[in-house]
Amino acid sequence: MNIKASQHDYTVHFEDSPDFLADLLAKPDALCVVDRNVYRLYQPRFAGVDPERLMLLDALEENKGLEAALAICERMTAIPARRNAWLVSVGGGITQDVTGFAANILYRGVHWAFVPTTLLAACDSCIGGKTSLNYKGFKNLLGTFFPPDDVYVCASFFETLTDQDFLSGLGEVVKFNALMGEPGLSGLETHLPALLLRDPETVRRYTESSLAFKKTYIEQDEFDRGVRVHLNFAHTFGHAFETVSRYAVAHGSAVALGTMAANHLSLLRGWLAAETVERIDRLILPILPAGCDPAQWELSGILAAMHKDKKQTDSRITAVLLRSGFTLEIVHDVQPEEVGRALAAVSARMASK
Ligand SMILES: NC(=O)c1ccc[n+]([C@@H]2O[C@H](COP(=O)([O-])OP(=O)(O)OC[C@H]3O[C@@H](n4cnc5c(N)ncnc54)[C@H](O)[C@@H]3O)[C@@H](O)[C@H]2O)c1
Ligand SMILES: [Zn+2]
The missing domain is CATH 3.40.50.1970 (Rossmann fold)
Structure with missing residues (x-):
């Protein structure tokens, strides 16, 4: 490549x-x-x-x-x-x-x-x-x-990776595939069991397709000034989870949890169908390490970390969300109250796993 x-x-x-x-x-x-x-x-x-x-x-x-x-x-x-x-x-x-x-x-x-x-x-x-x-x-x-x-x-x-490090990598793989839309989701629904078993050919194929997806963004916008910012999807939440857990949650796992959080926020705004959110939740729940539930952290701590994320340009919370199917949108008006509701919905979904 x-x-x-x-x-x-x-x-x-x-x-x-x-x-x-x-x-x-x-x-x-x-x-x-x-x-x-x-x-x-x-x-x-x-x-x-x-x-x-x-x-x-x-x-x-x-x-x-x-x-x-x-x-x-x-x-x-x-x-x-x-x-x-x-x-x-x-x-x-x-x-x-x-x-x-x-x-x-x-x-x-x-x-x-x-x-x-x-x-x-x-x-x-x-x-x-x-x-x-x-x-x-x-x-x-x-x-x-x-x-x-x-x-x-x-x-x-x-x-030879520990389960923690392997699952962290799978977090980014699942995030990329969720952004690919229908082909990404249906492919993962078939292949997630093989990925979890670290089947070499499946892991190799998904590594390559994740890079191929990222390549289209970084070649258009090498220095992160435009379309590449969309790849920050799930990362405003993810970085906050890394911070409040003092890095006990590995980066890719924080991004997987951030994917769920971002999607539940889109759902609250009526931007994503409940069925799509549920399909993606079902792909993420098996790859989250034990104890990765946002309910364990104070909402105020998560919000403070989201504010401090280096991608934030002013005092508002900016995040990348999925809207109308699989279109990515940068939004600057994320409200603390909807973050709280989205995280509560994620925790409730985890409890019913
Ligand atoms: N530059 C970027 O674009 C970018 C993007 C995402 C993350 N990061 C950074 O990457 C870091 C996280 O990296 P990471 O998760 O890839 O791993 P890592 O470098 O933190 O390593 C994680 C653990 O895996 C071990 N390890 C590495 N390869 C192994 C193998 N084959 N078998 C067994 N153990 C192995 C390491 O010794 C370490 O204990 C963070 O610092 C993050 O900020 C950078
Ligand atoms: Zn990442």
Whole structure:
């Protein structure tokens, strides 16, 4: 899959087995930055890498900061090829964000290859070119746009994900398919059981179709000024759930819950048919981790977090909602009272699961 971007186009390669790593890790003039858990689980794959050219990263939010990015830059400066050097990174979204930022600022850009090893990174974040770092306690406060040169998606990495991380990735997959309308929904109604069993071929197909869907948005609006904002669907709620749970709810699961919340809000406004909302609820309920019920959080805390979301441009609450079937609309007049009612409806639906 080829992705157009203003700095340079890039390619997403779909690989059947992790064998491709051998060539990638042997690239001359490359520093390999690998998620420590991935390194531990797939150690024989990394056995041949020169220790001078290998750096392990603990994928923790507290490590997603400037220090980690600068440490990578420092190790890269030992490579004489400078701007022609490669940064090869293997891991999930945290690894992507830190390495992408480092690859962008060092010499104003070095070559970068990324291997997403979580479903979340593979089905969503690996394209679109966003890099984000946490700063002074604020999540994703610093950021740039910097696309990789190559992305290598290999679904067999997802076999070793914890249930929590796998379900988080499925959250984004279900969100994308809900936005695709009838074909997305009926396809998922058939294939969700296979996805939950991590059937490799089904997971590979859904990863690819999620990226193909996202590609149409990011190619039209690379820098998030227009139509790409629609991809923020479910995220105003999702980011608030991440905040109030102190990140105990993983990003993709928060987005799945946010999808339910946004749809129940559309239902209250008469913008979506009850039948559509129910179909999407039925796809989301099986992928929510236990205890993911909005009733456990104070509404005031959720509203405060929605106000503070960085996508908000003034004091009103802005959200992207589905309207009249599957049209996305950015609305700036979300009322606290309707958020409360929508969340109560989500909790009631969960209770009747
Ligand atoms: N840049 C973007 O566009 C973008 C988009 C969405 C999310 N994000 C960021 O991504 C981060 C979340 O990323 P994530 O959920 O992909 O994962 P992650 O990087 O947070 O990793 C989650 C866990 O999975 C482990 N792991 C990774 N691959 C594994 C594998 N194959 N087998 C077993 N364990 C594995 C990691 O060690 C870690 O413990 C957040 O910081 C979020 O802000 C960035
Ligand atoms: Zn997301």
